[in-house]
Amino acid sequence: MIIGAGAAGLMCAAKAGARGRRVLVLDHANKAGKKILMSGGGHCNFTNLYTEPANFLSQNPHFCKSALARYTQWDFIALVNKHAVPHHEKKLGQLFCDGKSMDILQMLLAECEAVGARVRLDTTVEKIERIETAQDGGEGAGGAQGGQGGYLLQTTSGPVRCTSLVIATGGLSIPTMGATGFGYEVARQFGHQVLPTRAGLVPFTITDQLKELCTELSGTSVDGLVSCNGKSFRENILFTHRGLSGPAILQISSYWLPGQAVEINLLPDRCVPDWLAEQRRDRPNAELKTLLGEVFTKKMAQLLCEQWFVSKPIKQYAHAELENIATRLSEWQVVPAGTEGYRTAEVTLGGVDTREVSSKTMESLKAPGLYFIGEVLDVSGHLGGFNFQWAWASGNAAAQFV
Numbered sequence: 001m002i003i004g005a006g007a008a009g010l011m012c013a014a015k016a017g018a019r020g021r022r023v024l025v026l027d028h029a030n031k032a033g034k035k036i037l038m039s040g041g042g043h044c045n046f047t048n049l050y051t052e053p054a055n056f057l058s059q060n061p062h063f064c065k066s067a068l069a070r071y072t073q074w075d076f077i078a079l080v081n082k083h084a085v086p087h088h089e090k091k092l093g094q095l096f097c098d099g100k101s102m103d104i105l106q107m108l109l110a111e112c113e114a115v116g117a118r119v120r121l122d123t124t125v126e127k128i129e130r131i132e133t134a135q136d137g138g139e140g141a142g143g144a145q146g147g148q149g150g151y152l153l154q155t156t157s158g159p160v161r162c163t164s165l166v167i168a169t170g171g172l173s174i175p176t177m178g179a180t181g182f183g184y185e186v187a188r189q190f191g192h193q194v195l196p197t198r199a200g201l202v203p204f205t206i207t208d209q210l211k212e213l214c215t216e217l218s219g220t221s222v223d224g225l226v227s228c229n230g231k232s233f234r235e236n237i238l239f240t241h242r243g244l245s246g247p248a249i250l251q252i253s254s255y256w257l258p259g260q261a262v263e264i265n266l267l268p269d270r271c272v273p274d275w276l277a278e279q280r281r282d283r284p285n286a287e288l289k290t291l292l293g294e295v296f297t298k299k300m301a302q303l304l305c306e307q308w309f310v311s312k313p314i315k316q317y318a319h320a321e322l323e324n325i326a327t328r329l330s331e332w333q334v335v336p337a338g339t340e341g342y343r344t345a346e347v348t349l350g351g352v353d354t355r356e357v358s359s360k361t362m363e364s365l366k367a368p369g370l371y372f373i374g375e376v377l378d379v380s381g382h383l384g385g386f387n388f389q390w391a392w393a394s395g396n397a398a399a400q401f402v
């Protein structure tokens with residue numbers, strides 16, 4: 001029995017079914033894989049060519065290694081190729097569907113159907129009990145035989161019993177898509193620690209004097225290097241009405257803690273002090289606004305000169321002033337007011353403590369026959385297809401043992 005017909009749950013169902021297990025997937029939503037459908041801007045960034053353990057955050061960084069090694073990006077690409085799903089590398093190893101995300105969902109559902117794994121939607125699990133010996137008392141999944149023990153679930157479509165129960169209910173992000181804290185509640189019920197959760201891969205909100213700059217530049221994107229807590233990401237930064245977004249910001253948001261500053265280098269390809277000194281020497285009469293207009297959009301240059309600097313011919317700046325300008329452009333310190341939270345976050349950081357789960361089987365070390373896979377665990381990937389790769393890999397790992 002698998003609770004959650006998302007990325008990890010469907011992969012686990014298909015793989016367990018392929019081993020000859022009798023599988024039932026339950027989901028409270030009216031559709032399977034809603035997050036798959038909305039992922040990657042509708043084109044599902046389903047894996048990353050360069051997946052490695054360093055792309056994941058967890059309090060137990062070694063946990064993900066075994067599952068990722070046993071089901072790699074190449075395994076998923078082979079599956080995608082078997083189903084002739086057209087795809088391409090967008091950038092940085094990120095593989096997207098040429099068509100819609102639906103291609104990936106249909107592929108997973110076809111894999112489930114081929115092995116007889118059933119998916120039952122619109123079903124809420126009301127109660128879970130551990131049973132020492134499987135008894136009559138409901139429809140079975142997993143071929144529970146008397147004497148094996150297992151779990152008895154009370155659901156809105158009747159009682160169900162199983163020998164293995166897989167929790168694949170994901171994280172808290174995008175509650176409107178069916179996300180709940182159900183997996184964490186089950187974990188606690190069976191004595192597991194749940195590490196504090198927070199939104200990851202999420203835009204920053206800005207409320208101080210920078211708000212006006214962000215609002216004025218809303219829609220403008222710049223290439224930048226963003227750093228916080230010893231991590232840096234070079235990617236686009238997008239100004240929004242609420243603050244800052246874009247891939248570089250989403251990536252660093254997973255490392256940021258409230259109250260901390262994020263450092264942004266707006267000109268990561270240049271040594272800004274040297275560049276300003278050269279301009280001063282070669283074009284002494286050029287105004288700062290003109291020079292900035294050559295490296296940023298005209299609007300951004302104009303706004304920076306209105307809000308941060310006074311624009312004048314570059315020869316008129318004292319050395320200390322140029323140093324200040326260079327520092328502002330290459331070591332801009334931003335203290336976000338917060339993040340947009342679970343409403344727009346792509347992942348949930350934290351979750352079921354992996355120190356109480358087997359990295360080989362995904363089985364609970366507290367309750368035999370109970371498994372946790374996917375985002376419900378304290379494993380979160382960087383932006384770029386890594387979260388799905390974790391869902392596929394952890395789903396596959398559990399499927400070999402359920």
Ligand SMILES: Cc1cc2nc3c(=O)[nH]c(=O)nc-3n(C[C@H](O)[C@H](O)[C@H](O)COP(=O)(O)OP(=O)(O)OC[C@H]3O[C@@H](n4cnc5c(N)ncnc54)[C@H](O)[C@@H]3O)c2cc1C
Nearest residue numbers: 004006007008028039040045170178182374375385387388
């Ligand atoms: C907008 C957006 C875009 C994203 N794009 C990408 C991307 O392109 N690439 C990438 O790698 N990652 C992406 N992600 C992250 C990725 O979607 C998740 O990490 C991944 O779906 C996690 O898989 P999962 O199976 O653990 O959980 P989910 O896919 O979230 O599935 C959980 C399932 O459990 C069900 N469920 C929850 N609570 C209950 C309950 N109480 N009872 C029954 N069922 C329940 C839900 O309805 C859902 O079907 C994106 C996320 C978002 C929000």
